[in-house]
Amino acid sequence: MTKIIFMGTPAFAATVLKGILADSHYEVLAVVTQPDRAVGRKKVIQTTPVKEVALAYDLPVYQPEKLSGSSEMEAIMSLGADGIVTAAFGQFLPTRLLHSVDFAVNVHASLLPKYRGGAPIHYALINGDERAGVTIMEMVKEMDAGDMIAADSIAIEETDNVGTLFEKLAVVGRDLLLSSLPAYLAGNLRPVAQDPSQVTFSPNIQPEEEVLDWSKTARQLFNQVRGMYPWPVAHTYWKGERFKIQEAVAVEGEGPAGQVISRNKKELIVATGQGALSLLTVQPAGKPKMTVADFLNGAGRDLAVGDRFGE
Structure with missing residues (x-):
């Protein structure tokens, strides 16, 4: 043995x-x-x-x-x-x-x-x-x-x-x-x-790498979100505070990078440098992780088409 x-x-x-x-x-x-x-x-x-x-x-x-x-x-x-x-x-x-x-x-x-x-x-x-x-x-x-x-x-x-x-x-x-x-x-x-x-390297993820750059393509941002979930979790900024995005999918759509281009009670779509990202699971600052529907019906009820993330 x-x-x-x-x-x-x-x-x-x-x-x-x-x-x-x-x-x-x-x-x-x-x-x-x-x-x-x-x-x-x-x-x-x-x-x-x-x-x-x-x-x-x-x-x-x-x-x-x-x-x-x-x-x-x-x-x-x-x-x-x-x-x-x-x-x-x-x-x-x-x-x-x-x-x-x-x-x-x-x-x-x-x-x-x-x-x-x-x-x-x-x-x-x-x-x-x-x-x-x-x-x-x-x-x-x-x-x-x-x-x-x-x-x-x-x-x-x-x-x-x-x-x-x-x-x-x-x-x-x-x-x-x-x-x-x-x-x-x-x-x-x-x-x-x-x-x-x-040889290539994969050092531990640094805090600055967690931030979403909306000028990237939807596919790149989709990969970044899933490549940081469930830890350390990718994030952007909304109302000047950190806004975590745990799950999202790449979809069709266009508009200024980071701008909300579609919003209803169950869907939130944000434009990227190429295509768009439909947010699925999010976590506003000071709140627990939640579905995008719960966010839009609660803390994000005043979020409107034309608003920008990352500012």
């Missing part, structure tokens, strides 16, 4: 962890995840999805703020693991830690060398890619730069957003890891180096 230390944080990683725990070929000695964080306006302490799985299986949990030089890393190295599996962990692994085990592999949610970094699923949607995938790669002390062990992909559907694609790719990653790891550990699956000329 191969003894593993698992490192991961979000629901994507939790799905991978559950798959490993269900496979009798592996024993998970411990789980390493990011520290619990205070979230929301009420600053409620929230455990990570990976920690929740670990606790359900009575696994030891380590949550160092930073692995390098920590007492947690020393404790992890003393466990006698054969290898490390990571999935969306959120920290670099020190070289000393990597050298302390026989193998260290990562489940990365992109088709490397495309989209190295922390937001590959967001970028696949924002850029309008037709497919998204997962790569199993060897860990090195450089972001997502290790040799590739295996890869698989799925089509991106029109209805996909970050949340749905995360769920789908978590299953792809789980199954790909479990199908490729035995052959890799047996020396029958030879890793392939990444082509440096094809």
